[in-house]
Amino acid sequence: MSLPRESTAAVLVAYNKPLEMQSLPVPELEPRGILVKVEASTMCGTDVHIWRGSYADTGMSKLPLVLGHEIVGRVVALGRDRKVDALNRPLAEGDRVAWSYAWCGQCYWCTTAKQPTQCENARMYGWGPADKSPYLTGGYSEYAYIMPECSVVKAPAHVDAAVLASATCAFRTVFHGYEKIGKIETTDTVVIQGSGPVGLYALAYAIKSGACRTIMIGAPAARLDIAKRWGAEIVLDVLNTDPSERKQQILDATDGRGADLVVECSGVNPAFVEGMNLIRRGGRYLVLGASDPRPAEIHPTYFNLRQLTVAGTMSGDISHYYRALSFLEAHENEFSFGDLLSSRYRLDEVDAALAGMEGMTEIKPVILPSLPTS
Ligand SMILES: [Zn+2]
Numbered sequence: 398m399s400l401p402r403e404s405t406a407a408v409l410v411a412y413n414k415p416l417e418m419q420s421l422p423v424p425e426l427e428p429r430g431i432l433v434k435v436e437a438s439t440m441c442g443t444d445v446h447i448w449r450g451s452y453a454d455t456g457m458s459k460l461p462l463v464l465g466h467e468i469v470g471r472v473v474a475l476g477r478d479r480k481v482d483a484l485n486r487p488l489a490e491g492d493r494v495a496w497s498y499a500w501c502g503q504c505y506w507c508t509t510a511k512q513p514t515q516c517e518n519a520r521m522y523g524w525g526p527a528d529k530s531p532y533l534t535g536g537y538s539e540y541a542y543i544m545p546e547c548s549v550v551k552a553p554a555h556v557d558a559a560v561l562a563s564a565t566c567a568f569r570t571v572f573h574g575y576e577k578i579g580k581i582e583t584t585d586t587v588v589i590q591g592s593g594p595v596g597l598y599a600l601a602y603a604i605k606s607g608a609c610r611t612i613m614i615g616a617p618a619a620r621l622d623i624a625k626r627w628g629a630e631i632v633l634d635v636l637n638t639d640p641s642e643r644k645q646q647i648l649d650a651t652d653g654r655g656a657d658l659v660v661e662c663s664g665v666n667p668a669f670v671e672g673m674n675l676i677r678r679g680g681r682y683l684v685l686g687a688s689d690p691r692p693a694e695i696h697p698t699y700f701n702l703r704q705l706t707v708a709g710t711m712s713g714d715i716s717h718y719y720r721a722l723s724f725l726e727a728h729e730n731e732f733s734f735g736d737l738l739s740s741r742y743r744l745d746e747v748d749a750a751l752a753g754m755e756g757m758t759e760i761k762p763v764i765l766p767s768l769p770t771s
């Protein structure tokens with residue numbers, strides 16, 4: 398079997414600059430490595446932050462790099478020791494797969510805390526560097542390399558690859574979060590803050606988990622329309638309501654108690670304090686989106702006097718990928734998941750996709766590396 402030697406990729410060589418189309422080497426296939434042809438990648442807000450250099454000082458992003466960590470691909474070649482996926486299902490060339498980040502499986506976080514998303518040796522997709530083997534660690538590339546430590550799951554064959562790709566960051570994060578915060582009761586009112594992909598996926602999960610009422614806070618109107626169509630009972634537009642109006646609406650809907658569970662998916666700082674004020678006594682707060690570096694002011698007695706439970710998670714392990722992909726397959730006729738996706742771009746158009754994502758004219762751009770470039 399002869400493998401391709403090179404992969405065309407959109408490479409970030411300098412922050413805030415247009416990406417460069419380059420040919421990167423295809424690495425030698427390790428015994429548990431997998432080479433995949435990228436079927437679809439979707440853009441995450443984090444890609445824009447990486448492109449802007451927001452993580453350059455922390456050393457997390459390493460230039461040059463191939464962006465993109467929401468990826469679905471088809472197996473081109475399997476290393477000799479990689480025979481099954483994480484559910485022990487046989488893997489073969491041509492299978493559509495998704496995969497977790499590479500966690501070492503050796504450190505305290507992997508073995509004892511059983512929180513591999515905190516792994517001290519994690520290697521993540523979309524962060525670089527693309528000038529060192531295995532080079533192909535980003536989705537905006539013709540081929541991607543699945544590292545030996547990555548767990549892999551087969552992805553549903555007949556769901557749109559771009560929809561599946563969007564689950565591999567946004568939705569798996571939602572599954573991880575709900576697992577940590579615990580069961581949704583059939584009497585629960587769940588408030589979701591943020592109507593981006595994470596928030597909309599969190600809404601779909603809450604609805605299918607049997608929440609008696611879901612309320613979405615967000616903007617712009619087109620995203621709130623999706624929430625309504627999916628089954629949110631109340632949608633509150635942050636562009637034409639203020640926090641006190643929103644709180645009153647939620648109190649009115651809950652006999653004056655407040656929400657049983659609030660899920661923060663907005664990422665912006667003021668949402669945290671607002672969310673804390675929307676929870677009933679003894680209620681729960683799940684923080685998924687917070688990425689704003691500004692601190693929030695909150696009085697610690699609020700936690701004990703009101704007996705609140707607050708939890709946060711990031712990313713997800715392979716179980717969350719599997720469950721997110723399975724949810725999409727099971728419920729694709731109930732929720733128009735494709736509405737989360739916006740324009741489709743070629744590899745040489747990633748700059749336009751980044752600009753659209755940053756300018757919020759796009760919910761989630763799709764990159765299709767198989768489309769011929771000009
Ligand atoms: Zn992401």
Ligand SMILES: [Zn+2]
Pocket residue numbers: 500501502503504505506507508513516517518519
């Ligand atoms: Zn580890």
